[in-house]
Every structure is written in structure tokens, then in C-alpha cells.
Amino acid sequence: MLKDAKLSPYDTELVSRIYQSKESPRHKELKQKIGDLLAQVKGVTNVHIDDRFIVRDHGKRKPDVWCQYQGKDLIFEIQLSPLSPRYIFNRYDFYRKEKMYLIWILDDFDVHGQSQTERDIKYLTEFQNFFKLDENSSQFRLLCDYKYPFLTDKNRLLTKWLSKSVSLSQVKFSETYYQIYYYNFEQNLKKKEREQERIQEQIEKEREEEEERQRLEEAEQKVGLILYRLREKWLREAVVYDDIQESLNDLDWEEREVLNSSEAFQPKGKEPRLHYWFSIAKKGHLHFLDFMLSSTQIWLDANVKSSQGFSVMKTLFENEHLPHKLYLTRKLLKGGYTFLNSDESLIGSLDIPEKEKASTIILCHLSNELRSSYRVNQLFQHRNLFCTLESAKRGKVVGFGFKPDQWISFANNAIHSYKEYWDYIEIAFRHFGIWEKLIQLDRKGTFQKKLRQYYDEKPAQNYDCDPLFFELYPELIE
Numbered sequence: 341m342l343k344d345a346k347l348s349p350y351d352t353e354l355v356s357r358i359y360q361s362k363e364s365p366r367h368k369e370l371k372q373k374i375g376d377l378l379a380q381v382k383g384v385t386n387v388h389i390d391d392r393f394i395v396r397d398h399g400k401r402k403p404d405v406w407c408q409y410q411g412k413d414l415i416f417e418i419q420l421s422p423l424s425p426r427y428i429f430n431r432y433d434f435y436r437k438e439k440m441y442l443i444w445i446l447d448d449f450d451v452h453g454q455s456q457t458e459r460d461i462k463y464l465t466e467f468q469n470f471f472k473l474d475e476n477s478s479q480f481r482l483l484c485d486y487k488y489p490f491l492t493d494k495n496r497l498l499t500k501w502l503s504k505s506v507s508l509s510q511v512k513f514s515e516t517y518y519q520i521y522y523y524n525f526e527q528n529l530k531k532k533e534r535e536q537e538r539i540q541e542q543i544e545k546e547r548e549e550e551e552e553r554q555r556l557e558e559a560e561q562k563v564g565l566i567l568y569r570l571r572e573k574w575l576r577e578a579v580v581y582d583d584i585q586e587s588l589n590d591l592d593w594e595e596r597e598v599l600n601s602s603e604a605f606q607p608k609g610k611e612p613r614l615h616y617w618f619s620i621a622k623k624g625h626l627h628f629l630d631f632m633l634s635s636t637q638i639w640l641d642a643n644v645k646s647s648q649g650f651s652v653m654k655t656l657f658e659n660e661h662l663p664h665k666l667y668l669t670r671k672l673l674k675g676g677y678t679f680l681n682s683d684e685s686l687i688g689s690l691d692i693p694e695k696e697k698a699s700t701i702i703l704c705h706l707s708n709e710l711r712s713s714y715r716v717n718q719l720f721q722h723r724n725l726f727c728t729l730e731s732a733k734r735g736k737v738v739g740f741g742f743k744p745d746q747w748i749s750f751a752n753n754a755i756h757s758y759k760e761y762w763d764y765i766e767i768a769f770r771h772f773g774i775w776e777k778l779i780q781l782d783r784k785g786t787f788q789k790k791l792r793q794y795y796d797e798k799p800a801q802n803y804d805c806d807p808l809f810f811e812l813y814p815e816l817i818e
Contacts, residue, residue, distance in 0.1 A: 367404075370418050370447060374405045374473060377480035381508055383410045394438065401434055404445075409508055413440040414520075420447050436518045443482075443520055446470050451485045451501045466514070467521035474505045481505045486523040489532040495539050497532055559595040562587070567604045577624030581631040588637040600639045610647040614640050618655045621662050629662075633671040642677035652677065657686045665690065666700065674716045679704040699727045699739035706730070706812060715808055722805055725761050728754050729813060732768040748787050751778050755790050760802040762794065764809055767816050 375389035387407040393400050405416035415435050435442040449470055468487035488502045504522065511520045566587050573581065591599065599605075608616040621629060632638055646655055656668055669687075673679065684701050692700075703723060707716050719726060727739030728750075736744040740753075751774075754765055769775045778787055810817055 364420065366447070367418055367420055370445060370473060371404045373475070374416055374418075374445065374480070375407075378405065378407050381409070381480050384408070384508070394440075396434075396438065398437065399430075399434055401431065412513060413438070415440050415442045416445055417442060418445045418447060419449070439515075439518060441513060441518050441520055443471060445473055447472060449485075451487075466517045466519060466526065467523070468525040469519075469521040469523060471520075477505060479507070481507050482511075484511075484522045486521075487525045488523065489525070489529045491532060491536055491539065495536055495543060497536050499529075555594065556598065559591075559598040562591065562595060563599045563602060566599065567602060570604070574625065574628050577622070577628070579627045581627065584631070585635070588635060591637060596637050596639075599637070605638070605640070612641070612644045612646065614642070614644060614652055615646045615650075615655045618652060618659055618662070621659060623661060623663055626662070626664055626668075629668060630671060633668070633675045640675060642672050642675040651680055651683060653680075653683045653686055657689065666692075669700075669704070670716060670720060673704060673707045674713045676713055678708050695739065695741045699723050702727055702730055702739050709812055710808075711811060712807075715811075718805070718808060722761075722808070725758055725764065725805065726808070726812070728758065728765055729768045729809075732765075732772040732774045733813070735772065735774075747774065747778055748781050751787050752790055755787075755794055759794065759797075759799040761805065762799075763801050763803075764805065768813065771816050 371389050375387050378384050379387045385408045388403075388405065390402065390404055392406060393402045394406070403415045404418045407414050417431060432442055449472070451470060470485045471482040472485075474481040474483045482505070483503060484506050485501055485503050487499050489497060489499050491497055502523075506522050511522050512524070513520055566584065569584055569587075572578075573584065588596075588599075605613050607613060611619070617625075617629060617632070632640065633642075642652055645651065652672060653669060656662065656672075657665055662668075666687075683704070687697050687701050687704070690697065703719055703726065706726060707713075707719060710716065710719070723739075730739065731737045731750065737746055737750045738744070740750065742750045742753075751769070755762060758765060766775075769778065782788055
């Protein structure tokens, strides 16, 4: 058999040692003990102690002990000396092909050892279970050393070796590898890995929750300081808010959410906070209201209704102690306030010239059409220009001191006063049909004279109102 195996000189020497060990007193003692004890086990039959060859086409083997247990062939091989990898694998392959369960009895095996044989056997054994005869038992039992995975308190996955005395009834049989095992290391390792993942997810979740709690606590502290300083500003009727703005600029998105969800911006009693401020504000609070309406970090709903269903503008105008109502109206418009038809009477109640009331109402309605509220100031800065364009669109003069049909006087004033914006005006006049009307009405030729003079002078045009022009009158650029 040694000749047929074509072994290397080193392997040949190892095999010679194996066969020599088989004749040793210890080897003979273990074979006999195993065989005798197996014969007493319920379900075990046909026990053979080193007296039979298993002969097949692919070779023959003479096991140390061979028996049947519950319809399965069990092969016991005793290892007392170093084994070559080829010897180990040949034995394993031979018995697996015959669907026989090879059980190594490792009499001098150290699970922590690093000899070549120990490493080879560990590599070959799928379940990381290693067996010795339990010689302290009067019945057949095996001492099983098995690798056990466990998690530390810090969720580290480690392994350790445990030992247990087991009977044949306690072991399991793998029909894939034809090995026996008491503890399925790979299966339990995967369970521990999944448990480790779940625990790690929980640890991460708790860590994130703790970080979120700390962030929230820090945000509340920062917000609390800002709110305290805002209350101080209100009480002192402060004028300068640069320090508050710097603090607001320093807030991240989450901190801004904390700020705007704070009690300071919730309804006071039944009244939304903005209505409450406008209802109790005095002249000295103008700068406070200006700041609150201007800040992009403070999210105030300018369209929220009072408990009685009134608009913020109505609440503002009903406060007799609060001046500069037109200024605050523009601030509301910049803050997204939608000007209502019912608000026209509020503007009409102001002690200002009629034409200013009319133009203000027009511009307030136009502001509703702006997608970008920051252009509200520009709209009011070019009050006369946009009232001129709006007059052309409506087909009657509005927002000026002219009568609705005083087109010649109106046009003469426009070409004289708004020369740098005349391109906008002429486009509107032509598109909305005012141009033909002007030519027909210009019996004295005053408008056409001013028009010729304009073309002779060719004054430079200012196109800084392009964004507003395109947004409010898209039909003029088609």
C-alpha cells in the first residue's frame, strides 16, 4: 500500500510511524476500550476492532474500530503520532465516498497547538469539533473540544474553546461532510454575526439618538440665548439688531427648526404671534418688527389670520400707536404677504395724497405676482414706471393725478420724466394698443414732437428693471 500511494520520503516516514504506533500498547488499549464500550451502547451493532478491511475499487482501508449505529457506518481512527496531510485527506476522501462517518480519536491533540498535523486536522474539520475518548466514564462517551463564538460587552466577536463529555445520542451527523459534531461552529458563528449586526445597529441607533439629543440640547441652549436677547431688545425698544443677526446666521438648519418651533413664536393665547406683536407694539418697537419681518432665519406666516379672521394688515392698521404703516406693509409684502382686495380700504384710510394711495394699491397687487419677494423694494422704487405700464395694460390711466382718459398729457409726462425707461413704456404702449390711440388723440402734435425730440437725443436706456418687467409682463416679450 505504501508503494501504490507514491508518497514522498517524508510522507513515507510519517506513514511508517503511524503503522508503528498502531502496534503500541496505548493504541491497542484505546482500540479495545472503544470497541468494548461501543458494544454496550444501545443502537450500536457489528463492532469490529481492527479485524476487517473495507475493500473498494478505489482502495482498501482497515479502520481501528468500525461499527453501525442507527443505520450509519461509524469509523474510528486513533491518532497518536503526527499525520501527513495526504494521509489525512486520503482517509477522509475514502470514507466519505463510502458514506461512512470518520471519527478521529485525537489522543494527544491540543486545540491550541500549531503543529502541522494539528493545523491540517483543524482545516479538514468543518465543524471545529475534536474528539477524545472520555476514559473517566464507565460508558462510551467522547470528550468534545469545540470552538464557541461569543460577544463581549463591547460587541466584539471572539471565539474560545470549550470541552464537553458527550454520548453518541448527543452528537449530530452531517450527510454533507460525513462528520459528526456536537456543536455546529459555522452555523452558530453566523447566528452570532447576525446578532452582532443587530446589536451594532442598536448601538449605532443609540449613538445617533444620543448625538441627536446632544445636538438638540446645544441647539436649545443657543436658541434660548437668542430668544432671551430678543426679549431684551423688545423691552428696551432697541434699534440695533446686528448681534442677533450674527447669531442667527450661525444657526444650522436643525437649530433654525428649534428656534421657529419654540414657544416664543407660538400663538399668544388665541392670537398668532405676529398678530399679537402688531396689536401691542408701540412706536419704539418699529425696529423690532422690521427685524423680525426681514430675517430669513425666522419663519413667520404673514398670511395667518387672527382669531377673528382678520388679516395681519388689518391688525397692523388698527394699532393707532404704531406709525410707518406703509413701510411695514412693504415689509409684509417682502415676507410673502398676499395683498387682499379688502386691504385696499386700509390703504385708502391713510392720510396721504390720493395718487399715492392709488399707486400703492396697484403695486401691492402687483407684488402678489412676484415669485421673488426680494424684488418688492425694486417695484416700489420704480413706482411711476410700473404704474405707467399697468395703465397701458388696463387701458386707463391709473396711479397718477391724471384723469383715466388723459392719454396725451400722461404720455408727454412719461416720455419727459422716464426717458431712460422709455423702451419698456413704448413696448407696452404698442402691445396694449395705446400707441395708435395716442396718434389719433395727438391733434396738436405735442406727443409726436416730444417723440421726435427723444429720437434725436437718443438718451441712454436703463435696463435694471428687466427681471421685474419679464416677470410681471411676460406677454410683452413673446
